[in-house]
Amino acid sequence: MTKLINFSNGKSGGAYAQDAYAPVTDDAALPDGPVLVSLARFQKDRDALLARNTPVGIRLQSSENPEQLGKDIHHFALIALEFPKFRDGRAFSWARILRTRLGFTGEIRAVGDFLYDQVNYQHRVGFDAWEVPDNFTIEMFNRALTEMTNVYQPSSDGKKTIRELRASR
Amino acid sequence: MLTANRLRDGDVLYRKGDGWVPLLADGEVYADQASADAALAAANAELANNTFVAPYLFEVREACGKIVPVKEREIIRAAGPTVHPHTGKQAGQINA
């Protein structure tokens, strides 16, 4: 089983959250309420999905560039980016582009195979929700985000870089 | 024969019975593929104990009454670097 961690608790750290989205396979009927569909399903049933008055989430595989969604991006309340195996780091770039270039402000959720040791990088590039195994605690989550205090690169988190900190000493 | 490395210090190990020994000469020689595969399967099942890593089988042959690996790689692994004879198991350096 998995759990969902996000920042719904305010800014003080992570918290377990209810997953409001029902994952829907490509040929299943759409249930009521928010749904999470694949890119293929979205492309097939775009108009019907958008006509429903409920939030739609899309789950992208690591080979699927979110830029191809074009203006549709703003119809989504959730974009789940998949890590098919933790060594596949493409989603780090997709999240970065979603936040910095495409201006996506909805939820970006990490799903699939990733490690504790990647959560901070994910957070930095723009992820704000994580589908984690049951034994992944909030304490672990918060520790992952605080192991490294400062950063050298600007990223989607808007964190001040070491260069900026030096300049403001 | 079956070899692996100890997790905590990386030392080369050889399988003997249900355990490991540091020297190839003390390791167990499996007479056939089936018993070698069984030993590897047993070792793989023990990986979860986190005392050793990367077990694999390699071939040996008998030469002048001694067991020697078929491949140069395993000969060097068992002894130490040929270019530094004062290091490795050839020099009696075995971690406790």
Next chain:
Amino acid sequence: MLNPKQVEPNMYRYDEFDARFVSERVEQFAGQVERRLSGELTEDQFKPLRLMNGLYLQLHAYMLRIAVPYGTLSSRQMRRLAHIARTYDKDFGHFTTRTNLQLNWIKLVDVPAILRELAEVEMHCIQTSGNCVRNVTADQFAGATDEEIEDPRPLAEIIRQWSSLHPEFVFLARKFKIAVGATEKDRAALQYHDMAVQIVKNAEGRIGYKVMAGGGMGRTPYIAHVMREFVEREDILAYLEAVLRVYNQDSRRDNIHKQRIKILINTIGPEEMRGRVAREFEEIKRTGTLQLPQEELDRITAYFALPRFETGLSDDMPEAGKDFADWARTNVHKHRAPGYAIATITLKTPGQVPGDATSAQMDTIADLMDEFSVGEVRVTHEQNLVLPHVRKKDLPAIFAKLKELDFASPNAGLITDIIACPGLDYCDLANARSIPIAQSIAKKFENLARQQDIGELKIKISGCINACGHHHAGHIGILGVDKKGVEFYQLQLGGSGAEDASIGDIMGPGFTEHEIAGAVERVVDVYLKTRKDGERFLDTYRRLGMAPFKDAAYEKVAA
């Protein structure tokens, strides 16, 4: 370990931010080691994490690769490396073709303590392996040669910081190596890198950066393509990030042998790659966050200020006998300041393991650094060391001291100055040994007059197709292969890692361990018989092609 004579060279120094970053990274890795030992992490999960911190499991034990950023070391750092090799290893270390230092017998449980000792002298193992941006290399004569447009190390340091735990690029498809140069003459093998930056001046005399990408050795060697002839200074990080992002997004992930950037670029074509990078570059520039302000460049550059050179020194080479003159001829290079020189210490005395140094030798070199070279040394990709700023009048004293160390071979750039990877003596991936082949060839050509007659000839030996020994770039390259458990050695001729970069041509079937040195000798003899005035081996090969060399190489074997 405090040394009263210790000199602090002009090089990058950690401020409180760098220090905190490295020490937090050390504790993070210590936590990862603990989680591995406790079983919370499986070996499959731990492996990429330990590799990102330079820790391999090799043939005999764990190997730790310590970063020497752009090859620059202080005497304090050199003494610490000696101390670590003595305390935690078997009293010696190995300088590599990426200008790092490798320790071959490290215990996993000792790694956190070693990392803490390194952090105290502003060193680390961050990203010396793994599928991320690796240790940045640079010209070993940086800041000392009068050929350069400017010192490439400030930019290399800026790249080091930008690439350290870059959140987007630590799980790339494969490793990513960057080098920086600032001269027409290429001592850093720029065109064999995943990405290289050459500092250039444009038509208006403005300094900027030429960026190349897609070079590499290994299974499918390629020379890099120029991505952009001139990138403005303030845009360089934005441009590098654009290249990395295109690579991270578009590289294959389904076949480990086809995941380097060189494969991507040569599959889609350099023109298409330039287009994708240009588009990405414009987008990144639009956000503006990666612009490199001149003040930052100036601030970093200030760390690398030239030492105060004495004036009024004689610029003549001192007279100190024939041995010294021989050494000075090959191992001493022109310095930017009159009366000064750059001295190369080849770790290649015939019979020695190329690139190895004992703790005692490292300590003595640290003393030499303090006494004669403002506390500084450089590690070269040819596995040598360089004293960058020495007074010419001190050269005889330096030479005498190097003789005591057995590091005074007058062979820099000659046939016995051989690059060799650790090979099957240490490496888990190797198919054949490299070091004994280097030793036997060096011994065969030990006679100095003969070496001098042959002139510049670069032999590079790799123990497997991964090419850590740069065999593709050797004037004579040697590749070790495994044929049914027995070592064989293939010859390649005509490679170069310099500004005239080329990939060596494969001669044919391999030679045995006992035949290879003889085959090299016959190849060299063809050169000596057929060369025209002033031709190096490489030039003669390029003029004549493979045939005469191949005929000679196989002659004895066939007979």
